[in-house]
Amino acid sequence: MDRTASGAAMVHVEPEFRPGRRGGVSAENSSSLPSTTRLTEKSPEEKERIQKAMQHSIFMTGQHLRLDSEQYDTIVSSMFPVTVTSGQKVIREGQEGDNFYVIEEGVFKATKMVGSARKELFTYEHHGAFGELAMMYNCPRAATVEAQTPGALWAVDRSTFRSIIVDSMIRRREHHEELLSNMPVFSALTAENRAAIADCLVQETYEDQAVILREGDALTSVSKFYLVESGTIECWKVVNGERRMVKTIQQNECFGEVALVTKGAARAADCIAKGKVTVLAMARDAFERLMGPAEEVLSKTVAEYTRLNEQLAQQGSRHPSLTSQAPLLPENGTAEGGSST
Ligand SMILES: Nc1ncnc2c1ncn2[C@@H]1O[C@@H]2COP(=O)(O)O[C@H]2[C@H]1O
Known part of the structure; x- marks a missing residue:
């Protein structure tokens, strides 16, 4: 197992789904998810790491999206770990979006071309999340995000992200309507x-x-x-x-x-x-x-x-x-x- 600059353990995996890596694949809510989605049971240690990473993301804590606990659990189950090296571009401006990312560790810089110059937008210092806009609005990546140090991310792929959000919203409405009745x-x-x-x-x-x-x-x-x-x-x-x-x-x-x-x-x-x-x-x-x-x-x-x-x-x-x-x-x-x- 590798260690990052701050000494934390990093799990090396390919940036793709890892079916059944730990525990069983949860069947919960899977019927409406894309066939490519793998909901993997996370170990308590992984859950803690994800929760810690998500705490720092306004997007994921629900202030933006208002995720309820069920939606949150589904997102966590569908996450897969990605490790990056210093200098690696995780997202490239103008490209089609593949994944949404939550930072567990590492420094990431977001930049954008303004005229002929690249402008710095934001630096994520070991927390935060990025990549949701292209997922939500079906638009090209609005900025480039590059790792400044070795980093560890949790990712959710586009179709899973979209279907969890959209599907959860529909199911949540139905559930609420039944309760209200x-x-x-x-x-x-x-x-x-x-x-x-x-x-x-x-x-x-x-x-x-x-x-x-x-x-x-x-x-x-x-x-x-x-x-x-x-x-x-x-x-x-x-x-x-x-x-x-x-x-x-x-x-x-x-x-x-x-x-x-x-x-x-x-x-x-x-x-x-x-x-x-x-x-x-x-x-x-x-x-x-x-x-x-x-x-x-x-x-x-x-x-x-x-x-x-x-x-x-x-x-x-x-x-x-x-x-x-x-x-x-x-x-x-x-x-x-x-x-x-
Ligand atoms: N005896 C009570 N008097 C007033 N509110 C009560 C009482 N018992 C329970 N409640 C609830 O407690 C809530 C406190 O916030 P609210 O005053 O907005 O609305 C109140 C009621 O919903």
């Missing part, structure tokens, strides 16, 4: 409304005790509305100076609607993951744009919470069923806005 809050919506909502939902996962919303937090432009896909949310609220668990929210139910419906009110309760939780989050602007037809249902929910809170406030002592060991809230912010997978 089981959620009472969406019962008044038309199929078209639901399809539009399905497209803008982003899956987020939270570990046990993660604080998703915190009572008293003001709404911001990145505030969200949440649908519980799996798991349980505990809602805690200060009532008469005492912090109590006031509600549990389960699969197919929603939370975070009160502040959005009452426009500008602070979050009315802490919403905390009980065990591992998966939610579908809807951005505030999408909520305001798309949830109009659900206004009546949402207003009823808000009225029910108001009634419940009045009842709780009138209770002289703690109701046993409403109390339990209150989880300590971390000092700093909530998970809202930054924990999509």
Whole structure:
């Protein structure tokens, strides 16, 4: 095994698919992928290396593409390692795109011809990703990317990349539409409304005790509305100076609607993951744009919470069923806005 300048191990492979290199070939999701795609099970060590490499890519962390955990896993399974030598051109401007690359290690310089001179665009210092534009827009490579040191990359080929993204988007929409059809809050919506909502939902996962919303937090432009896909949310609220668990929210139910419906009110309760939780989050602007037809249902929910809170406030002592060991809230912010997978 070779070592790069910084001493990290590099795996030498040809820049092509390596079927079944480690473990079995995963059949999951493979039916809609090109026949050339090999989904290879990655070892825990490889997964860690890929995850580390992807963390530094805005594109791959989903801020750009909004990959959910399923899409992310499929991309990881289809990745194959590529090693390059110093001076090697990984991508040539003007050529047809072959692969999308995530940097594990190495320095790479992107340049472009401007007039008769080659202009430096960007230097990737051991992290980042490149090569997505030609894949997504079916256009020639917009720049040349050359290794400045020996490097290690993870690559996804063009047709796999395209079909994972396109196919995952379709499957994700269908999955979301099915979930929405089981959620009472969406019962008044038309199929078209639901399809539009399905497209803008982003899956987020939270570990046990993660604080998703915190009572008293003001709404911001990145505030969200949440649908519980799996798991349980505990809602805690200060009532008469005492912090109590006031509600549990389960699969197919929603939370975070009160502040959005009452426009500008602070979050009315802490919403905390009980065990591992998966939610579908809807951005505030999408909520305001798309949830109009659900206004009546949402207003009823808000009225029910108001009634419940009045009842709780009138209770002289703690109701046993409403109390339990209150989880300590971390000092700093909530998970809202930054924990999509
Ligand atoms: N008793 C309660 N009063 C108000 N909101 C509650 C209560 N119990 C649970 N919640 C949920 O907790 C969420 C916190 O954020 P929101 O106020 O936007 O919306 C709130 C409701 O979805």
